[in-house]
Amino acid sequence: MTGVDYTPAPIDRDAVTYVAGHRGLVGSAIWRRLEQEGFSRLAGSSHAELDLTDRDAVFAHFEAVGPRYVILAAAKVGGILANDTYPADFWSVNLRIQTNVMDAALACGTERLLFLGSSCIYPKLAPQPITEDRLLTGHLEPTNDAYAIAKIAGIIGVQAVRRQYGLPWISAMPTNLYGPGDNFALVGSHVLPAMIRRYDAAVAEGATRITNWGTGRPRREFLHVDDMADACLFLLDNYDGPTQVNVGTGKDCTIAELAGLVAEATGYTGEVVWDTTKPDGTPQKLLDVSLLTGMGWRPRHGLREGIADTLAWYREHRQSFRDSDTEQPRSGEGHA
Missing domain, CATH: 3.40.50.720 (NAD(P)-binding Rossmann-like Domain)
Known part of the structure; x- marks a missing residue:
């Protein structure tokens, strides 16, 4: 060739x-x-x-x-x-x-x-x-x-x-x-869908305490x-x-800030505890997107709007994730 x-x-x-x-x-x-x-x-x-x-x-x-x-x-x-x-x-x-x-x-x-x-x-x-x-x-x-x-x-x-x-x-x-079609399974999901599922379940069950992995300090885009x-x-x-x-978007936030946005979207108002025995992963991961934006491309979704959109999709499909769950322990979230 x-x-x-x-x-x-x-x-x-x-x-x-x-x-x-x-x-x-x-x-x-x-x-x-x-x-x-x-x-x-x-x-x-x-x-x-x-x-x-x-x-x-x-x-x-x-x-x-x-x-x-x-x-x-x-x-x-x-x-x-x-x-x-x-x-x-x-x-x-x-x-x-x-x-x-x-x-x-x-x-x-x-x-x-x-x-x-x-x-x-x-x-x-x-x-x-x-x-x-x-x-x-x-x-x-x-x-x-x-x-x-x-x-x-x-x-x-x-x-x-x-x-x-x-x-x-x-x-x-x-x-x-993240977004519609994401993996919300108990095992193997990434940080944002894992949080959405956990906080949504807490609201539905009337829970007043949620435990998240790590310190909450790593920054992610x-x-x-x-x-x-x-x-x-x-x-x-x-x-x-x-x-x-x-x-990417060229903007990041801490995992704790992300948790706050998920709590706001789901309506969760209880206590949040951070399990610092669990790994944080990379301290920060923010991409320089100037090569792409220099060509004229820009993202259209803000994070708050995108989380609300993803939550709505999850609530429409959450039963399918429950039906497919195994007996394995919760994996927590991955700071990819």
Whole structure:
């Protein structure tokens, strides 16, 4: 395969566009955004239809579908406890998904691929806000280093394809995401959905005391998943470069401040206790988004508005999460 002459321009809305992981939090939001934009030949497959860790099956599926564009949003994800407890799983599954999809896309002639990583690729103690050039400049947060290494491998894979084949593949690094379709399970959920579920249950049960993990002092940035989806389309239309692009709001808050916003949204007025025996994770993680905003993109959802939107979705669907709960202990929240 040889490279193509490419100047960033709106991608063809009538071309076959495959969204890997289209039923997950990010993938489903991207699918909705592409539908809104008039993409007429969207393709995706559930895990039951296609196991992305099965290399032969992925190659056969991509040969049959023949996507011109691929958005790689599929990943094994989880909170701080899940990442710290099952690092080999997060490393192995994500490496296989990424390698299989990228190799199959290359084999079937995919012109444009967008790989979605995670802000945990950056060093634990990177200067804040974190610029794209901080990649591989320091030690990772140990509680999710295996997942981070897998995501870094994905970025290098995209860069390698660009160098060897001249294809305009790109990577985007979102900050902590939340919104409709998030994982609210007792085990494996991230900090914001875990808090929403805990505070909502406290209100429903009339509880007067809630215990949260850690000190509440770590600072985190949160981006509504619909804004992430919009940024993905914006990048596909406007960006071509080897550097991964940070996607976020450029604003952060403490976990304690986040808890206050969740309490306000749910109507919880009781006591909040912080279990300082539990890990905080990285002290601060705020992305420098000047590369993206310099191209003209801006998020549309404020955090207070986004939490209210997510809470409303959760309350509509909470019974499905209760029905799927296991007997495993509560995982708490992950400061991803």
